[in-house]
Amino acid sequence: MSTPSAKTASAGSKTKTSTTTTTVVKTTTTTTKAPQQKLATTLGAGAKVKKAKTTPSGKKAINAHSNRELGSNGLMRFSRGRMFRRRALYRIDKWKGAQAKLQGDKTKKTAGSIQKKKQRRSTLTKKPVGGDRNGKQRLVQTKRTPRYYPTEERQKKFSVKRKRFGDHPRRFRSTLTPGSVVILVAGKHAGKRAVVVKHLSSGLLLITGPHKVNGVPLRRINQIYVIGTSTKLDLSSVKTDDLDDKFFKRVRLAKKNAEKDIFDSKKEKTQLSDKRRQAQRDIDTAVLAAVKAHSDSRLLRRYLKSRFQLWNGVLPHKLKF
Template structure:
């Protein structure tokens, strides 16, 4: 069945792509991306956007958020980042990917129920790693919003304040992530995540920078040779200068250090916690790394067609510089502080450049690598969800690659014919029977008022003959015969009447069962009703299947009553009640209340008549005394009678660090 789901999912999305070809590109992206992410979140168990709420709604961040109003109207980049974090525009989140890899990998070692999250199918420590990954990524993004303040900077006090807020928020998330990481108590995991933070810091010291300390691409080399980048950077320092100059190699290096290494090592860490060997841990690292690179390439491609700023070190920009090295003169002016990097002119050039096709090939390369590594994981819903996310990224690029019609030549005066608009009708159902336009709005949009009172004479449709007269040869055949033109449907009644099947057995014929742990004389703990928490004595099972119990009333004020065995806990403590005689009149009918007919109210009796309260009958009191006398006599015969008196008189409850599933009653 998982194979069928993995096969049909891309086909289903491609059909949606076919029928929504005339919608906007933003709607397409949200449609395909949200479909795969919602299915992945269903596999994990809950929306992973809640991973950020623990620190986003904390007192420290809430206090800082109150000061962000001072940055309104300024050009500090912290504003846009805060908006993206609150709206959760980064999809899929890295915490979701880490949890999917955790569930797809499974567990090798055996863990206790406390260490596992049964609803999600992952360990609590693996969930902490997912949260830590999100916090480290957000901390790095906050630190990147710091800007350089010089004499030409406008609104200097607010800009300095924005730098302080960005620095303090990033440091708070960084320290909080290491605090949670220390709670796992795994030294190898600490080294792994620390090396990923080292890679994030190392990415800020590669190549040249502008006056605001933002990264700029390196000058393209004449050789244009690609170098193989190591799969994983260890703890020791490395030299990266020989990787710069080639578009593909430089982009992979920068993207790996600035985020792909963090996601890869987080995926490796969750497999380490599950007890997998080093080879499988390395597959998890490559899966996370290649998936992050695939997401980054798709993000760089879509930035060319969206309103977001184009990064000077994005994949289309680097490939464009490699094909047109003379374009690097614009970058050199930015390096020499002669001008700022303006993406308005560059955007139009990149949209017509071959660099976009190179970016698509780059994204397809890492998507295929991710899918090939994913085949080493066992078949599961998490594996299918990861595969669907990769397919949604590919389809996102297909939406952006919508072909444009060539413009007609200037000499051609004949306008191009418009394509027929195929899609939803003008007034369609938005959901739950709510239409886009009201009846009055449609009345005016279609100009139906022009046709009111102007009726066209109805045309009578020709009535088709049902029979025809055909000549018949022969003197004795009547010379003609009436023939039916259309064959009529014949009705053939069924020979055997369909009899109703007998319903299930009525309640009287149901089999009464009793748990093996419950026997006459067993002390039970009540879990529901007005006497919940009390310890009572089980007397017998009634014909309806309910249990007859008593406190006794003299000890804990629990009278004779019935209760379902679902709402009791059977203990191992028992009292010998073989000599106890219970009246045969105490049965199911004994506990039924009499239904009295209500008298009709007359005028003036609205407030005078009150509802009658239930009163215990004298017969019930006498039976209670009789049964209590028998049960207390049986308790006195027990050698532990003092302990039984105290045991029945005390209420059952749980204290701290006590769990019902670990107790023996």
């Protein structure tokens, strides 16, 4: 009686273990398969479940098109160049697609016209060669490579939007009108007085002494080397159409041969032309007539002859010219 009871006990223990195993299997299958069935219903048939990309250490991988801050300082993880490199493929593909669309539109518009593509020239051309044993033909480069290459690249000329000096607007002081008497500050005739004849297009003043009175010839001068005075003459009748910057252009002398003229140390002076001398006479007569017509003609003539001087106790900033 002892043996069957033991068998039955062992059999009972076996059945218990089998039940426990089956329950474990059921629980595992239900926990793993249930979310997959839900995803399949939501995404649809044939859809794949995307898993989040992770690094070998287990951290979540950063997207190639995203950039993150390293901390609260505002510093980004990747630089501008690095991010441009990461996004370049996407931009290039987008640009290619846009170009393809544009080409498609062009072909639609010009469907009736025949578009001939430019034929590319081949790099090698056949050239006939004389002689029976030379093969009759030879391949030659259409565009030969240069023998020598430049050591330095050519400098690029940058376009400048500044105006030339000739195009600059000319501005003259209000005290330097034609006919006003001025005092020369610098140069060969410094301290002498002269009369303004004309405003030139180069921004210079055309002045004269006149030459008969104080020896100042008809010449051009910058307005910064001149002090304007309140005395004025009426030169409205004087004709100065021919007197411009080209009229006063210097004539360059021919260069001497250094071997022949070793002992010739004298420098040749440029002599005034007859045209220049005649212009000087005409302007002098017109200015002297204006001086004579002035109310204080005698005093004005003496004023033009005298030099400007400063004595002790005379303050230049308090003078009224």
